[in-house]
Amino acid sequence: AQSVAQPEDQVNVAEGNPLTVKCTYSVSGNPYLFWYVQYPNRGLQFLLKYITGDNLVKGSYGFEAEFNKSQTSFHLKKPSALVSDSALYFCAVNQGAGSYQLTFGKGTKLSVIP
């Protein structure tokens, strides 16, 4: 079975400071990892994914994530937070091999304080 953990329900960061939203995963085999963002009363928007190759993945809106196989982590990062980054962030994993089933973490609410 595959699973994702987002250990923080909420992350607060000052505008202009770097932000990190944490994610760890558990799968048998190689994982496909995703980050999505959800603004209030909206659907989920895809930010970035790790499939294979370079451990540092760059995505939309200046976000990036680092895949760490030894720590089974895929933390989302941004060098300088914007107030408009305030939203709910979901990490997700797909075990691949013909699976369509994304397993989502519980979500982390990011608040960027002006």
Next chain:
Amino acid sequence: DTEVTQTPKHLVMGMTNKKSLKCEQHMGHRAMYWYKQKAKKPPELMFVYSYEKLSINESVPSRFSPECPNSSLLNLHLHALQPEDSALYLCASSQESSGGHNEQFFGPGTRLTVL
């Protein structure tokens, strides 16, 4: 066009009503999904269609009935719902692949309230 559209945006229905949710995409995706999302919780997968055929049903009660009339459309027919079915219903689509590495594109959702 990289958009998934959903109608209606909001829906209020009684427990004896029959209604339908609609989803449309024109990205040529051959996999389409229905999710249910409660407030501040992650989406829960309900159904997956692959090449217009139902491939996954996550033990969803029969009062929810999906339909995929063609490769661009996905419907969710609702009948005799319960108040606990009130939620945001999200549609998503992705390219068909055997690897599971394709990201899903989500619609804005239908906010359903069952009275």
